[in-house]
Amino acid sequence: MQTDPDIVVIGGGNAALCAAMTAAEAGARVLILETAPKPYRGGNSRHTRNFRCMHSGPHGPLVESYSEEEYFADLLKVTAGKTDEHLARLAIRTSEECLPWMIEHGVRFQPSLSGTLSLARTNAFFMGGGKSLVNAYYRTAAKLGVEVLYEAAVTHLELEGDKITRVDFTYEGQKKSLSPKAVVVASGGFQADTDWLTRAWGEPAKNFLIRGTPYNRGIVLADLLDQGVESVGDPTQCHAVAIDGRAPKFDGGIVTRLDCVPFSIVVNKDAQRFYDEGEDTWPKRYAIWGRLVAGQPDQVGYVIIDSKSLNLFMTSVFPPLKADTLEDLADMMGLPPDKLRATVDEFNAACGDDSNFHPTELDNVATTGITPAKTNWARPINEPPYYGYSLRTGVTFTYLGLKVDDHAQCSTASGPIQNLWAAGETMAGSILGQGYLAGFGMTIGTVFGRMAGREAANYAN
Amino acid sequence: MQTDLIQEARRQAEVCNACRYCEGYCSVFPALHAKRAFSDGDITQLANLCHNCRGCYYACQYTAPHEFALNLPQALADVRVDSWESHAWPGGLGKIFQRNGVPIALAALIGFALLFMIARAFGEEGGERYYSVVSHGLLVAIFAPAFLFPLFAIGVGLRDYWKTVGGEKVRLAHVTQAFGAAANMKNLKGGHGDGCNFEDEDRFSHARRAAHQLTMYGFLLCFAATCSGTILHYVFDIQGPHGLFSLPKLFGLPGGVLLAFGTAWMASLKLKSDPELAAQNAWSGEMAFILLLFFIAMSGLALFVAGSSAVMPTILALHLGAVLAFFLLTPYTKMAHGFYRLAALVRDAQSGR
Numbered sequence: 001m002q003t004d005p006d007i008v009v010i011g012g013g014n015a016a017l018c019a020a021m022t023a024a025e026a027g028a029r030v031l032i033l034e035t036a037p038k039p040y041r042g043g044n045s046r047h048t049r050n051f052r053c054m055h056s057g058p059h060g061p062l063v064e065s066y067s068e069e070e071y072f073a074d075l076l077k078v079t080a081g082k083t084d085e086h087l088a089r090l091a092i093r094t095s096e097e098c099l100p101w102m103i104e105h106g107v108r109f110q111p112s113l114s115g116t117l118s119l120a121r122t123n124a125f126f127m128g129g130g131k132s133l134v135n136a137y138y139r140t141a142a143k144l145g146v147e148v149l150y151e152a153a154v155t156h157l158e159l160e161g162d163k164i165t166r167v168d169f170t171y172e173g174q175k176k177s178l179s180p181k182a183v184v185v186a187s188g189g190f191q192a193d194t195d196w197l198t199r200a201w202g203e204p205a206k207n208f209l210i211r212g213t214p215y216n217r218g219i220v221l222a223d224l225l226d227q228g229v230e231s232v233g234d235p236t237q238c239h240a241v242a243i244d245g246r247a248p249k250f251d252g253g254i255v256t257r258l259d260c261v262p263f264s265i266v267v268n269k270d271a272q273r274f275y276d277e278g279e280d281t282w283p284k285r286y287a288i289w290g291r292l293v294a295g296q297p298d299q300v301g302y303v304i305i306d307s308k309s310l311n312l313f314m315t316s317v318f319p320p321l322k323a324d325t326l327e328d329l330a331d332m333m334g335l336p337p338d339k340l341r342a343t344v345d346e347f348n349a350a351c352g353d354d355s356n357f358h359p360t361e362l363d364n365v366a367t368t369g370i371t372p373a374k375t376n377w378a379r380p381i382n383e384p385p386y387y388g389y390s391l392r393t394g395v396t397f398t399y400l401g402l403k404v405d406d407h408a409q410c411s412t413a414s415g416p417i418q419n420l421w422a423a424g425e426t427m428a429g430s431i432l433g434q435g436y437l438a439g440f441g442m443t444i445g446t447v448f449g450r451m452a453g454r455e456a457a458n459y460a461n
Numbered sequence: 462m463q464t465d466l467i468q469e470a471r472r473q474a475e476v477c478n479a480c481r482y483c484e485g486y487c488s489v490f491p492a493l494h495a496k497r498a499f500s501d502g503d504i505t506q507l508a509n510l511c512h513n514c515r516g517c518y519y520a521c522q523y524t525a526p527h528e529f530a531l532n533l534p535q536a537l538a539d540v541r542v543d544s545w546e547s548h549a550w551p552g553g554l555g556k557i558f559q560r561n562g563v564p565i566a567l568a569a570l571i572g573f574a575l576l577f578m579i580a581r582a583f584g585e586e587g588g589e590r591y592y593s594v595v596s597h598g599l600l601v602a603i604f605a606p607a608f609l610f611p612l613f614a615i616g617v618g619l620r621d622y623w624k625t626v627g628g629e630k631v632r633l634a635h636v637t638q639a640f641g642a643a644a645n646m647k648n649l650k651g652g653h654g655d656g657c658n659f660e661d662e663d664r665f666s667h668a669r670r671a672a673h674q675l676t677m678y679g680f681l682l683c684f685a686a687t688c689s690g691t692i693l694h695y696v697f698d699i700q701g702p703h704g705l706f707s708l709p710k711l712f713g714l715p716g717g718v719l720l721a722f723g724t725a726w727m728a729s730l731k732l733k734s735d736p737e738l739a740a741q742n743a744w745s746g747e748m749a750f751i752l753l754l755f756f757i758a759m760s761g762l763a764l765f766v767a768g769s770s771a772v773m774p775t776i777l778a779l780h781l782g783a784v785l786a787f788f789l790l791t792p793y794t795k796m797a798h799g800f801y802r803l804a805a806l807v808r809d810a811q812s813g814r
């Protein structure tokens with residue numbers, strides 16, 4: 001681009017691409033600044049698999065119907081009411097028209113994946129997952145004339161009065177500046193900045209693993225918050241799940257997920273149980289275990305199962321540790337063997353009749369007389385070989401973000417910023433106060449990304 | 462079979478089994494996700510179900526530089542080529558030709574030379590056109606075994622393959638299902654019908670499928686031309702050369718054109734594609750095989766054009782020499798893939814998914 005672009009979009013994930021394509025279709029000249037190198041472009045979006053979509057009848061890959069009310073009720077449940085109803089309903093209602101739009105822009109869907117039948121009605125799965133979605137969007141964006149710079153890290157947006165007047169970034173080792181007419185921020189949360197996480201969470205955060213991209217370090221978010229741009233959300237809130245403790249620090253993605261907790265006992269490093277492993281079906285409890293593990297010493301948990309449960313859950317990327325006795329397993333996992341033996345003995349003694357055991361439903365096969373109880377799927381751990389996994393807290397994304405209105409526009413205490421919009425993870429806190437609904441991240445990014453692109457183009461043209 | 466190649470494919474299959482994002486692309490993934498652990502035979506079968514469309518590479522969030530370093534198309538291609546090599550009978554021949562272009566070219570040269578020598582030595586006076594260069598009896602004496610032996614060798618290889626992958630008794634329904642999938646190259650469309658990723662990174666296109674269709678149907682038409690010529694000769698006692706509206710010509714002419722176009726297109730696509738996503742060190746063998754087919758098609762067409770001119774005997778010797786090499790090498794070159802792929806599809810049909 002010889003002259004400055006009309007619109008600079010910061011970030012290269014789903015929200016950024018939706019904004020860029022929409023703005024380019026409205027006739028604006030758009031430049032994407034993506035801090036990641038090309039193989040890692042697409043942030044957390046490249047790890048996703050589906051998006052949650054309202055629909056009044058069979059819709060693309062989705063079966064039956066999923067009404068606004070039901071969708072919103074699901075959201076209320078997981079957020080315990082901590083959501084902005086107006087923005088949430090806007091996202092939900094718009095999600096229906098997003099699906100055909102996504103197909104037009106190159107995304108392909110597939111039937112819900114094996115092992116995820118429960119989502120066939122509510123969530124549309126991307127064929128090939130999020131990276132293929134991102135690839136398709138980059139192709140479409142290129143056709144629309146959108147330019148992309150990789151390894152272009154935005155460092156500062158200059159806010160003068162109610163306008164962004166300059167975008168500073170580094171590219172090919174040099175400091176650069178641009179003065180576009182409008183800016184869309186879609187650069188994600190700050191979860192990859194361990195220091196920031198530690199400030200918010202305390203020391204335990206150092207042991208957290210980050211499930212997605214190492215590039216979402218909240219640099220633009222911090223820069224804008226420092227300049228008085230309005231924020232929303234609690235810095236200690238994030239979506240975190242319990243994942244395999246052997247996962248890499250960053251970018252382990254979906255394959256590090258462990259589904260075995262309901263059929264196990266989970267102990268801490270002192271070989272003590274600390275929570276009801278059978279409280280509810282795993283998709284409903286997946287997310288709370290991230291916090292539970294974060295609350296244990298060294299932020300680590302250990303899952304113990306026996307051979308009769310090994311084939312009841314989906315495999316994950318690392319095979320479990322395996323031993324013929326509990327003591328050997330404890331040794332391999334660095335747990336005190338005698339204490340593990342005692343915990344298991346106590347648990348086994350509390351198990352009763354398990355003839356109604358049913359792995360995919362709440363079966364009320366519960367323990368009696370121990371705390372914490374295990375209220376479903378409680379079968380004694382007594383058939384060698386024994387298997388063990390370690391658990392750590394895996395952070396998906398943070399919620400503290402930019403506050404936007406129903407036009408995706410940002411503001412300061414003195415009113416809207418004329419030419420700044422935000423979309424995706426970086427403003428998800430505007431809708432998600434706490435908790436998370438599977439597939440809602442991509443809904444927020446798509447809905448608000450398109451909106452931000454449209455508004456920015458309107459302003460720039 | 463090379464255990465390190467199988468082990469690497471197994472490692473990657475285990476990552477995919479925990480991920481499943483690519484489930485809709487092809488028949489590899491449903492077969493993969495139906496298992497929790499993978500025997501060597503399972504991996505060999507998965508490898509022969511894969512047709513290297515590369516969709517699952519460009520879609521994968523775990524490709525290098527990520528430490529999981531996924532490259533499923535290459536891992537499966539390595540096992541696949543290795544499985545053709547190690548099931549080839551007699552043993553060892555697959556290793557010579559499957560990955561190497563030079564021996565294929567040498568074989569073709571030997572074929573040419575042989576045919577020239579024969580033509581010189583035994584060329585019969587008085588026969589008409591083709592048979593004035595090489596006597597028909599001699600042609601049959603050379604080509605009948607050259608055709609039957611490879612078929613037998615392929616049969617031995619396939620029987621071995623069937624054992625490896627734990628195949629069951631084959632029923633008609635399995636075979637029809639497999640041929641149905643092969644006939645329209647269902648899997649090459651990609652799960653969404655946009656084709657595969659081959660010549661231009663993650664862009665989906667039907668080019669490879671189309672080139673492969675041209676090649677396959679071109680080849681089958683040429684083959685039908687030969688068969689119909691043989692039948693005309695033996696059953697109806699009508700001898701070549703045949704008129705333009707005879708069956709051998711009606712099959713052969715379009716067949717030759719399709720085959721020439723298909724292989725030329727294939728070669729150009731292959732030049733553009735990323736060799737890092739194909740079997741390691743197999744490029745020259747595959748390319749030589751495509752070029753050999755191209756040469757057969759072009760020399761066959763040239764023969765038609767040459768009529769009874771002075772260059773005809775030379776062209777005929779080149780053409781027949783190449784055909785001879787092609788037939789004999791069938792079990793040991795890329796040509797084997799068609800047979801193994803069909804076997805894999807039949808095996809997959811047996812799983813009843």
Ligand SMILES: Cc1cc2nc3c(=O)[nH]c(=O)nc-3n(C[C@H](O)[C@H](O)[C@H](O)COP(=O)(O)OP(=O)(O)OC[C@H]3O[C@@H](n4cnc5c(N)ncnc54)[C@H](O)[C@@H]3O)c2cc1C
Nearest residue numbers: 011012013015043044045049154187212424425439441442
């Ligand atoms: C393993 C995993 C699985 C998930 N699965 C799902 C799912 O199935 N469905 C769902 O809805 N959600 C899912 N999510 C959540 C989902 O990924 C996010 O909600 C969504 O991707 C957010 O999109 P985004 O565009 O806002 O952010 P991202 O996709 O993370 O994009 C942010 C971009 O900004 C760039 N960036 C950051 N800082 C800068 C800077 N200073 N300068 C320039 N560029 C910068 C990054 O490189 C990145 O490209 C998942 C998350 C993870 C980690």
Ligand code: SF4
Nearest residue numbers: 477480481482483521
């Ligand atoms: S190739 Fe990659 S994205 Fe596809 S299933 Fe395997 S691990 Fe998942």
Ligand code: SF4
Nearest residue numbers: 487511512514515517
């Ligand atoms: S390369 Fe294509 S055919 Fe092979 S496994 Fe991947 S998606 Fe399937």
